[in-house]
Amino acid sequence: MGHHCCSKQKVKRGLWSPEEDEKLMRHITTQGHGCWSSVPKLAGLQRCGKSCRLRWINYLRPDLRRGSFTEQEERTIIDVHRILGNRWAQIAKHLPGRTDNEVKNFWNSCIKKKLIAQGLDPNTHNLLKNKSNNSTKKSNNYTYHNQDSTSIFTIDTSTNKDIISMDLKSTLFPYCDNITYNYTPIVPNIEYQNPTFAWSEQRNHDTVTTTLQSQTSDQRNLVTTRDSMLDFTSCSLMESAANINVSSYINENSMWNGTGLEPTTLNPINGQEDQEMQVVQLQGDQQLPIIQTKFCDDQEDVYKVVNDHDQTVEKTFNDNSNFDFEFMDSAFVPCGLYTNVNSMDQLSWDC
DNA sequence: AATCTCTTCAACCGCTGGGCT
């Protein structure tokens, strides 16, 4: 029985023999494929054109890359899949020498399982609900996840230092690959640590040029003024990076303005305003704690938290600090955040 | 050693959209 596409022809199916490969290879390298439906006849093959095309594209093409997927390729697949979904051909375009079929197979056989094992929904890349296995544990209604994924929001508890990792690539920096934004929250106050992904700043009077270095050496400059800030709008911080806004701009016309949120004036810590980084979260006229940091040296940083009740806490910490999720509830909710929900838990997992 | 189960991935199937007549 022939193929649906070529039922009139007597065609062979199944795996290709080396002789068939040789015939097809010789024909295409000397004649080109032209119209695929005519290739079998011209190449002397008992195959349909569709099969020839597939064999060439997926196996014989000289520019194909062989061997296992690298870690970088895997990260790229995950990142692009988060944006595009199962558009394998589009994803494969980001991986020179890889075919859509190869990417699809790799996703289904490896990446998908890894994500599920990490408690992530491979379709949405969000955290799965009610996940409970060896790789996760529940505490204070929050699910912890081992960090070796590029999920939007993961928490690493595999080391002494808990790290919240957010992948911002698809939202803040769509032209960069694999930007992961790590910070370490510290008890008893919500605090903010200098990002650990490649990030450098040049300060010049009223402007700060932040250079973001992606893992693929792609560089983007984020230019901020004195009054601008990283602006994580309310629950989006926990719920989805898709709602994160930056009240600033990246060059190449990438805009994340228009949040409708008023800028908050920077408050110098110890008069060292050029040492500050500020994260403000707002919802309507309500405001999360203003989190300011002063990075003193490699071992110890000073953090200052101001909530909308004008309560101010300063804290010095080092790398041995731990993270307490209870603080997240106590720090966020009194500030008027998450007014439509009862707990962080609901926000975090109802994605 | 034999059998069963699981995993991988090459290949197929069915569908869609574009181009041509």
Next chain:
DNA sequence: CAGCCCAGCGGTTGAAGAGAT
């Protein structure tokens, strides 16, 4: 506009090999 052909795409299948029993 309708019908046909074709390339391309994503979902699915099944052969082959690896590992477990």
